[in-house]
Amino acid sequence: MNAGRTQSDDWYLVRRDHDGSARVVAKNGELQGWRKLGSVYRGATFKAAEKVVGQVLSSGTVGVEGGVFCAPVAGPDGLPHAVLVSTTADPGEIPEVGVWEWRFPLTADAPPVLHVTPAALDQFGVGIESRDRTVYGPADFFTRAMNLSEILPHLGFLYDSDEGEQRAARTMMKGDDGEDRDLHFVEQVGSGPAGERVVRGLCWPAAYDPRALATRTLDIELATALAVAGDQFVAVGDIRFPYAPYVVKWVTSHPPGLGHGSSTGQTPGIHPDDLGRLLEYVMELGNVGPGDPAPTLAGIRARRAGGGWISGSGKGFRLSEQFYPTIWVALITPDHPEL
Structure with a gap:
């Protein structure tokens, strides 16, 4: 998300907080700690950004308002789970962001079901031969993660976090092709239409540092x-x-x-x-x-x-x-x- 970009054409990854406010979770691929949209845009640009972000999150289609470009990040259900925002009139290639959603059964004492986009499967390194179904589970998500020190906090968040709680993490994955992948994760706990527990997440590649990857x-x-x-x-x-x-x-x-x-x-x-x-x-x-x-x-x-x-x-x-x-x-x- 950050390759070859300059300050004038920054990409901001924005999603709704549990209270409905727009929050910046990443800038050019670097985590931003769920900052308010007003902390990165001011004046007329902020008003345009706030308006177009709301429109795109509702419509799921690309929007432009007052020089602010906004593209949806669709989830497994095809609906926008986040947006990418730039103040460049022609921003060029839109960064790829993976999306997943854990859905917990209302009554069954069983693991949650994982719905995941092709972009997330690509970033996890899931080979074509392992994409033989539309619904996945915990094993599919964690088996390619390399370090237990990164897996177990994620499991704890998945099962023990409260409504509206957020988490950001960095996780190493080894793809089916043998290549290591270093990913940023952001997740938030919400609820589905029937009141079921839902954990929604986004992922994208972190800055590549081969020595740091080898050490970890x-x-x-x-x-x-x-x-x-x-x-x-x-x-x-x-x-x-x-x-x-x-x-x-x-x-x-x-x-x-x-x-x-x-x-x-x-x-x-x-x-x-x-x-x-x-x-x-x-x-x-x-x-x-x-x-x-x-x-x-x-x-x-x-x-x-x-x-x-x-x-x-x-x-x-x-x-x-x-x-x-x-x-x-x-x-x-x-x-x-x-x-």
Whole structure:
């Protein structure tokens, strides 16, 4: 969002706050802390910007008012979730901003559903082969994020934040093409038409600094190398929904041959005859106290790409009993594929 721009053709990313006021969340790709629109524009320019921002957020079409250019940033539902504003008459290429929306079920004790735009999938690095559905889940969002120190605060915000609460973050992603991506996130909690909890987010690339990127990934790269050397596969899972546990991310690659749905934590990845045992194991993990040994689970079969099943054994441990009690790390040793 910031490449090759000058002060006279700044791009401002603007979205509505929970009170309906227009707030500037980024300038040329740099976070701005939800500033008021009047803090960046003055006088007649502010009045024109305020008017055209309101018009574009309502209409979803490009608008120009008093020399202020405004373009919508559409969400997964096709409606404008934010706008990009410039005071240049011909601003040229409009920056790409990804949009997502988490929708929580009203009654079911289950994870939220993720709706996401193609622009966000591009920025997350989701390959075409993984875009095989229109609705996604937590595993799809987090599995490409590299650092648990960036993932877990996001999970905390997703489930524990209050109506109107906002969050800005910077998150490293490793795309399916193997390339690292450094993204800015901004999120806000709202509600849907039926009163359901909704968390809406925007993302765009941060300024590229290869040395900083490499430094931020050293810990996870070391952990991955140690796990691979130990001939184990490592996954981080969330058991806050005992009947719908999901994989947050694979620290290592997932076991060879594991079907796409299983590798991202989507059900039905577990053999029907083993699902009950897995859920019992998850319930048992939830009752493990601080310092207690975690049980081992063996013989669970997961769907194999191309048909059939693969089986293995695993053992889990908590990362933080105090702050993230539902987050577990699974150490998995696969058996031979079962045909």
